[in-house]
Structure formats: C-alpha cells, structure tokens
Amino acid sequence: MFASYLKQVEHCAVCGEAWGHIRADDAPPWLTILIVGHILVPPAIAVEAWELWPGWVSMTLWPALALALSLLILPRAKGLFIAAIWKTRAPGSEQSNP
Numbered sequence: 001m002f003a004s005y006l007k008q009v010e011h012c013a014v015c016g017e018a019w020g021h022i023r024a025d026d027a028p029p030w031l032t033i034l035i036v037g038h039i040l041v042p043p044a045i046a047v048e049a050w051e052l053w054p055g056w057v058s059m060t061l062w063p064a065l066a067l068a069l070s071l072l073i074l075p076r077a078k079g080l081f082i083a084a085i086w087k088t089r090a091p092g093s094e095q096s097n098p
C-alpha cells in the first residue's frame, strides 16, 4: 500500500496503465515551494510583526510547519504532474516516443 513515499507505481492496480516511465522531474518541488510559501509567508510576516513569542519559538515553528506542509504536498504535487503528463500524452520520459 505505502511502498514508497515518492516513487510512483509502475502500473495502475485497476487497469494496468503504465505510470513508471513518466518523469515529473523538478515540477513537483517547484509547485510545493510555491504553495508552501504562499501559505506560510503571509502569516509569518503578520505574526512576527507582533513579537508574540521569543525568537526560538519562531525559529522552530515556521521551519517545522514548512517541513510538514512540504511533506504533505510534495507527493500530491508529483501525482498531479504525472497525471497531467499522462493526460496530455506528453512523452514525460527520457526515451522518445515509439
């Protein structure tokens, strides 16, 4: 079930469609950084302007939230790009199309 965190399955368990050859490359991390940044930076700037807590809390809280959100979003972003590559019939692999 949860064989790998980021490695996509070779084939669909239902219909056998091949997924293993599709490469999303740098797109999933790019989207993850974009989303995590837009979620965390505005509240961080807003909260830090008030100086509600000591500096070590900020130095722990924001990176921990960024890490947790990134780990949550990254595999979903990869799935999204693999699905988009598959749907648009883009090659999405190192080999040229036959």
Ligand SMILES: [Zn+2]
Pocket: 012, 013, 014, 015, 016, 017
């Ligand atoms: Zn399928």
